[in-house]
Amino acid sequence: MAMEKRIAKSRIEEALTWRYAVKKFDSGKDLSHEQMNSILAALQLTPTSMGLQLMKFIVIKDEKLKEACVPLAYNQRQVADCSHLLVLCRVDEVREEHITSYVEQTAIIRGLKVPSRQLDGFESMLRSTLKMSREQQVKWMDNQVYLALGNLLTACAVEGIDACPMEGFMPDKVNELLGLTEKGLQSVILCPIGFRSKEDKYASFPKVRRDSTELIEYL
Numbered sequence: 001m002a003m004e005k006r007i008a009k010s011r012i013e014e015a016l017t018w019r020y021a022v023k024k025f026d027s028g029k030d031l032s033h034e035q036m037n038s039i040l041a042a043l044q045l046t047p048t049s050m051g052l053q054l055m056k057f058i059v060i061k062d063e064k065l066k067e068a069c070v071p072l073a074y075n076q077r078q079v080a081d082c083s084h085l086l087v088l089c090r091v092d093e094v095r096e097e098h099i100t101s102y103v104e105q106t107a108i109i110r111g112l113k114v115p116s117r118q119l120d121g122f123e124s125m126l127r128s129t130l131k132m133s134r135e136q137q138v139k140w141m142d143n144q145v146y147l148a149l150g151n152l153l154t155a156c157a158v159e160g161i162d163a164c165p166m167e168g169f170m171p172d173k174v175n176e177l178l179g180l181t182e183k184g185l186q187s188v189i190l191c192p193i194g195f196r197s198k199e200d201k202y203a204s205f206p207k208v209r210r211d212s213t214e215l216i217e218y219l
């Protein structure tokens with residue numbers, strides 16, 4: 001059925017219409033442990049290419065650290081006024097240990113013997129990623145961090161939690177502040193989460209989206 005012919009909104013459509021990129025968070029409102037756990041589960045369960053999860057999610061609660069991120073995000077206050085600031089990172093490059101630890105974990109969780117033919121084939125497929133150029137690796141890994149962002153935003157919407165995806169920041173400076181480079185990580189996107197302020201006028205702005213007839217094509 002074409003989208004425009006439906007009358008009632010589905011639960012997911014309601015949630016995705018309710019959400020918006022928050023410009024002003026209520027700095028007095030924090031996420032509960034349960035809410036935090038649910039959001040972190042959405043990040044952890046994000047599917048990735050071959051399942052490698054070449055990423056890390058940094059959770060910043062420390063008020064001073066969040067405040068220090070404001071100038072690094074071109075003075076966007078969301079990074080400080082939110083309940084938690086999430087920094088979605090990728091690893092700097094694919095390494096041997098990423099492959100071996102993943103193969104070992106798969107063997108343990110799925111009860112497979114090592115070496116096994118099943119895992120040999122799997123491992124050689126994983127190893128092909130080591131041969132990618134640096135540029136290819138970065139693009140490939142960044143794409144997957146964005147997938148985690150999509151999951152995060154949808155999970156937040158469904159749980160009634162506010163968020164603001166943010167590319168407007170200086171990754172090198174954030175890496176430096178958080179000591180990410182030494183940990184073999186690169187920040188890709190910031191996502192403050194929390195609750196919208198009553199004063200955020202953006203909450204009442206009607207959504208601007210291309211019409212489904214323009215955006216979706218049936219063949």
Ligand SMILES: Cc1cc2nc3c(=O)[nH]c(=O)nc-3n(C[C@H](O)[C@H](O)[C@H](O)COP(=O)(O)O)c2cc1C
Nearest residue numbers: 019020021022023076164165166167168169207208
């Ligand atoms: C990858 C990405 C980066 C974004 N960066 C910023 C940002 O730095 N600051 C900001 O206020 N909004 C940012 N946004 C929010 C978008 O402007 C917003 O999602 C878009 O205009 C659609 O509006 P809505 O999310 O409120 O429905 C970003 C969104 C995405 C998906």
